């Protein structure tokens with residue numbers, strides 16, 4: 568399962584398949600990570616710096632995070648894509664093709680000047696989260712999506 572947790576400044580990525588329950592997150596930031604609660608991550612439960620530090624100690628790579636840099640990620644179901652915006656300007660997208668076997672992620676692109684800010688990963692996770700909520704399988708085809716979801 569892949570999930571995004573966002574506040575104004577930070578995005579947390581969660582890949583449950585990688586977690587082997589070392590619980591460093593739970594002990595590091597108990598106000599954020601609580602496996603008794605649903606959702607189990609409350610991104611506003613501690614200062615961003617504490618969250619960042621805790622996530623950096625996750626031994627499995629199940630948790631990761633990035634600062635948002637003011638970039639918004641939206642899901643555009645009609646357009647079969649997730650889209651990144653800087654204000655009103657579209658600066659990246661991740662596209663899928665809906666088929667009988669699921670959603671094939673065929674293209675992920677962010678404008679070069681916005682590179683290195685975790686935007687492409689947010690785009691892929693947003694699509695995968697939407698698919699998983701609908702119980703639709705995801706098939707990563709573009710090389711970036713393959714890398715993020717491996």
Ligand code: SF4
Pocket residue numbers: 585586587588589590591592593624625626627628629630
């Ligand atoms: S620290 Fe990482 S591996 Fe350990 S429980 Fe948390 S998410 Fe899972």
